[in-house]
Amino acid sequence: MKNVALFGAGRIGSIHAxxxxRLPGIHLKYVSDPMADAAQRLATLHGAQAKADPAAIFQDPGIDAxxxxxxxxxxxxxIRQAAAAGKHIFxxxxxxxxxxxxxxCAAAVALxxxxxxxxxxxxxxxxxSDAKRRLSEGEIGTPEMLVITSRDCAPPPVDYxxxxxxxxxxMLIHDFDIFRWIxxxxxxxxxxxxxxxxSLIDPAIAQAGDxxxxxxxIRTRSGRLCQINASRRAAYGYDQRFEILGSAGLLACDNLRPTAVRQMDAHSVRIDKPEHFFLERYRDAYRLEIEHFFQQLQAGGPFRTTIADGVAAQRLADAAAQSLASGQPVTFD
Incomplete structure (x- = not known):
């Protein structure tokens, strides 16, 4: 049995909790959040303890991750506090x-x-994942071009x-990771x-500096090309697609929809809009990634996403912010 502490009792924390x-052999021991009421509600729901002080959690020798x-x-x-305390980290x-x-942080984790x-x-x-498998197995030959569409259903609050x-x-940190992975x-x-x-959606976003x-x-060292188009708003739902063109064909990943039913009549053909929000769109992905974390932790195998991947995606995000501010491309050593 592995004892786990969860930091964060908001939307994503609730998903992870x-x-x-549901995981066999995993015991959620603590939930920690500055919002004490939220932490207590989530802890009560899953039979855990609400604990406000992170230091007390890190000092608990019974916490594994x-x-x-x-x-x-x-x-x-x-991350640094967890690493210093010898706790594994998701x-x-x-x-x-x-x-x-x-x-x-990566250096602290390695140390x-x-x-x-x-x-x-x-x-x-x-x-x-299936597209990645097919690509790796050579179904479309050598990959040459990736086009990513990334559109939220609505902007987050300006305070956020x-x-x-x-x-x-x-937002695009995910798309930079997809670029590197695919x-x-x-x-x-x-x-x-x-x-x-x-800023085309809300003037307040521009006033907030975004x-x-x-x-x-993006062009890679070998000459492969990627384009990411992103928007904080899509009136029709959460729009997450990509297609990769290879020397022998194309792989296209479309949106997920609540159902796959199509209605056809004399006037139109209708299908469901895409899932409305990322929590629904990636419901299975959130479950599978946390399963992977503990499976690999138990087996001692490599993770599919490492802190090095986080650093690499962050460098692309920083470069994009620099390019936007300067109006000039950024090159990498």
Whole structure:
């Protein structure tokens, strides 16, 4: 039996708590959140203890691993404290809002000799995973071009945007990871990146110092190309798609919908809109990634997403923010 502490009792923390409760051999011992009422509700629901003081949790020798689902600005501190205490770590993306601080976290994790997995849940989505498998098995030949569409159903509150680190670090961090996982693979990396964007949805987002619509183009060292188009709003639902063009064909991953029923009549053909929100869209992915974390922890095997992946995606996000600010492309050594 492995004892686990969960940091964060909000939306993502609630998802992780429910998935932890389903895992055999896992005991959710603590739930910690500055919002004491939220922590107590979630702890009561899953038979855990609410504990406000992170230091007390890290000092508990019975805790084997921590799951971090708190706001981004707290991730790096919690990772370092967990590593220093010898606890294994699962942390939501991103590692930090700064690539340099993320790298410092990676160094702390390596020094402590603990396991650390970063929650890029899209790698565990069954549709995306199957596309990766087919690509690896050569079904479309050599991959050449990746096009990612990433659109939220609606913008988050402006107060959230002010502390989010911006659209590239908060939202497109997932798409940068998809680029590395699908197109770059283990032998290629970004060589050139250009980003542009606008605030087309809400003037308050621009006043908060961010954009809500973006285009990012990336060229790899081997010449492969990626384009990411992103928006904080899609009136028709949560729009998450990508297609990869190869020398012998194309793999396309479409949206998930509540049902696959199509209605056809004399006037139109109708299907369900995409799932409305990321919690529904990636329901299975969140379950599968936490299962993977504990399975690999038990087996001593490698994680599908590591803290090194978190650092690499963060460097792309930083480069995109730099390109947007300067109006010039960024090249990588």
């Amino acid at each position: 429910a998935n932890l409760a 921590v799951v971090i689902g708190t706001p981004t600005t707290t991730h790096s501190d919690l 942390c939501e993306k991103p590692v930090d809002l700064s690539a340099d601080r993320a790298q410092e 402590a000799g603990v396991a650390c997995m970063i929650g890029f849940q899209r790698r565990f989505d069954p549709t995306f 945007i002010r502390s989010s680190g911006g659209i590239f670090r908060d 197109l770059a693979g283990e032998t290629d990396e970004a060589a050139w990146l250009s980003a542009t964007g606008s 954009i809500d619509s973006a285009i990012v183009s």
